[in-house]
Amino acid sequence: MKIIFLLIAVLLIWWVLRTLRSGRAAASKPQIKNMLSCKYCGLHIPEDEAVQHNSKSYCSKEHAQKDNP
Ligand SMILES: [Zn+2]
Structure with a gap:
């Protein structure tokens, strides 16, 4: 059973790291x-x-011309 908890822990760490990385990438993007x-x-x-x-x-x-005849 220990291997399942280990797998879940690894998946959680991977997910957290991935989220942090994508968050940083989004922050470095130029503003809209x-x-x-x-x-x-x-x-x-x-x-x-x-x-x-x-x-x-x-x-x-x-449209500029149509609005200003
Ligand atoms: Zn228009």
């Missing part, structure tokens, strides 16, 4: 970019991909 929503269709786009018009943000030039 600031998301903006299109004022015309509501689609969410990253800040650096958004089209700015009259201090409003749009997903594309088309």
